[in-house]
Amino acid sequence: MANFQLNRRKFIQGTGAALTLSALQHRVAVAGYAPDKTIRVGLIGAGWYGKSDLFRLIQVREVEVVAICDVDRNHLEEAGKLVSKRQVSGKVPALYADYRKMLADHRFDLVLIGTPDHWHARQAIDALAAGAHLYLQKPVSVDVLEGEAIVSAARRYNRKVQVGTQRRSTPHLIDAKERIIDSGMLGKVSHVEMCCYYHMRRNGNPPVEPVPDFLDYDMWTGPAPLRPYDGLPHGSWWRTFMEYGNGITGDMCVHMFDTVRWLLKLGWPKRVSATGGIYVQKGGKSTIADTQTAVFEYDELNCVWQHRTWGTPTDPEYPWAFIIYGDKGTLKGSVMKYEFIPVGNGDRITRDVVYEREEFPEDLEEPRIELHTAPATRQHMLNLLSAIENGHLPVADVEEGHISSASCILANLSMQLNRPLSYDPKQKVCIGDPEATALLKRPYRAPWQHPGA
Numbered sequence: 001m002a003n004f005q006l007n008r009r010k011f012i013q014g015t016g017a018a019l020t021l022s023a024l025q026h027r028v029a030v031a032g033y034a035p036d037k038t039i040r041v042g043l044i045g046a047g048w049y050g051k052s053d054l055f056r057l058i059q060v061r062e063v064e065v066v067a068i069c070d071v072d073r074n075h076l077e078e079a080g081k082l083v084s085k086r087q088v089s090g091k092v093p094a095l096y097a098d099y100r101k102m103l104a105d106h107r108f109d110l111v112l113i114g115t116p117d118h119w120h121a122r123q124a125i126d127a128l129a130a131g132a133h134l135y136l137q138k139p140v141s142v143d144v145l146e147g148e149a150i151v152s153a154a155r156r157y158n159r160k161v162q163v164g165t166q167r168r169s170t171p172h173l174i175d176a177k178e179r180i181i182d183s184g185m186l187g188k189v190s191h192v193e194m195c196c197y198y199h200m201r202r203n204g205n206p207p208v209e210p211v212p213d214f215l216d217y218d219m220w221t222g223p224a225p226l227r228p229y230d231g232l233p234h235g236s237w238w239r240t241f242m243e244y245g246n247g248i249t250g251d252m253c254v255h256m257f258d259t260v261r262w263l264l265k266l267g268w269p270k271r272v273s274a275t276g277g278i279y280v281q282k283g284g285k286s287t288i289a290d291t292q293t294a295v296f297e298y299d300e301l302n303c304v305w306q307h308r309t310w311g312t313p314t315d316p317e318y319p320w321a322f323i324i325y326g327d328k329g330t331l332k333g334s335v336m337k338y339e340f341i342p343v344g345n346g347d348r349i350t351r352d353v354v355y356e357r358e359e360f361p362e363d364l365e366e367p368r369i370e371l372h373t374a375p376a377t378r379q380h381m382l383n384l385l386s387a388i389e390n391g392h393l394p395v396a397d398v399e400e401g402h403i404s405s406a407s408c409i410l411a412n413l414s415m416q417l418n419r420p421l422s423y424d425p426k427q428k429v430c431i432g433d434p435e436a437t438a439l440l441k442r443p444y445r446a447p448w449q450h451p452g453a
Contacts, residue, residue: 039063039109039385042132044099044123046070046079047234048368050114053135053164056377057112058086059360061385067106069096072234073214097216099123108132110388116238117245118224121146124161125451128153133388135381137164139254139405140398142246144440145452147402147409148428153451154398162384162394163401167259167335169379171354176331176338180349181263185340186326189264192303193323194256196248197313202240203284206230223448230285240286242412247288249274249408253305256322257296258396258404259333260303263324268403269296269303273420274411280310294411305411335372413439 041063043054047070057063065083070076076095084092096102103111103126111132113123121141124134134154140163141147154161167173180186208228211217217229225243238244239251260266276292290310296303313319321334329342340349353372357364363374380396387394406423413436414421422431430436444450 040107041065042102042106042108042111042127043068043079043093044070044102044111044113044127045115045119045137046075047072047114049137050112051079051082052366052369053112053114053137053377053381054083055086055366056374057135057381058083059362060378060382062088063110064089064091065093066108067094067096067102069099069102071097071216071220072232073097075234098219100126103127103130103132110135110384113137116220116233117142117250118243119222121150121451122223122448124150125153128157128159128161131157131159133159133384134161134398135164135384136161136398136401138258138401139246139250139408140401141405142244142250142409143442143452144406144409144423145428146441146450147406148425149451151399151402160384160387160394161398161401162380162387163396163398164377164380165255165258165396165401165404166373166376166380167255168262168395169383170335170376171379172338172351173259173263173333175351176333176340177263180329180331180338180340181324185329185342186324186331187328187343189324189326190301191325192260192264192301193325194253194260194303194305194321195314195318196252196256196307196320197309197311198252198320199309200236200252201248201281201286201288201290201309202236203281203286205284221445223444223450225445240288242287245288246409246412247292248307248309249289249292249294249305249411250405252307252320253294253411254404254408256320257303257305257407258400260322260324261400261404262395264301266298266301266303268423268425269298269407271297271420271422272407272410272414273297274305274415275418276415289415292411292415294408294414296407296411 039061043050046068065087068076068079080092080095084090111127112135113120114137115123117139120136124136127134140150208230211229220233227243231237245251274292274294276289278289279291281290291308294305318332318334321332324331329340332339337350337352354375355371356375363369363371384394410421410423417436421433421436424431441450441452
């Protein structure tokens, strides 16, 4: 194991929480390797989740965050100050409003992208072309051909891309895979249900107002349609518009479907179909579906997705979850726990989420942190670093992230067209459906150029 040198100042400095050198060395030893050099990191998108991902990286590896980009000056300055308190050097990163200038001014080993979905493809490909490995939030794209272009770029530039589908690095779900699925305890699996019943669809009719001077709204919009400004798009407001993403299917189904694909070793679905729309919450500006059912078909297996942003969940203990049915048992899983229920006699097996509060007490002081997700994100970061240093693909490689993202996009297109779709990833077409094929690529707002074919 290579020598791992840090200075003696505290590695993490937060509000009342500190991580010492010995603690960090212990964490690196547990991970099974130590770094040979300090990794130069950039962050594009310094809002809530962009910072959260970056802080998880800082917790497990000595990095130098050399630059941060955000179109909101308030976000940007706050992120710079917080990072300076957490990284070993104590330096405030260089701050940028345009990610292209940031990529031109610095050489990065790793770039984290935490911007809204409509920016993922363009920024990811530009960062790959600049020589960086990536941690890219999900979904990887807002259209199918963007995703194809990212995969192509990652392979062309020989860079590693870890997608933020961190259920693949969630301790209790890894246990479920090894103990329940890989051992054959489910038997033959021929049906999967996935769901999200969170009331997470923002709606309303806020008035159009002047753009504040701290926000570059034109740059925030980028290649997406330019909507009249009706308040800060941050948080969940932008997610309520199909102009910027793919609705709750693209936001929440992508996690559960990706988890099921990982657990069951599934590739592209043979066919995707969906129905739904705005059935209940009709009063506001939101353009995403409040109700949707999608079916991802495989040989002798259907994976069925259901979301409602109204009413009550089918099972209050599993409001966002997957249920895998086998002829020998059933596996229920969520971000909080899993439960195996055998057919006939036998004991139930359960395991709860891992929090790591004692090992990472600074988590308890971080505003808005998802405590149940932090251990998975840390493991996801370690897996990406191992992939970079040892030459293997990360557990949530960009191709896997693309399949999960594109399948959810196809579900939305199926709902729009009211017919099933079969996608051919080699030809990059919807088989026998020119109209659907034309929708695999969204138009970009000038002067931005779509990276897809």
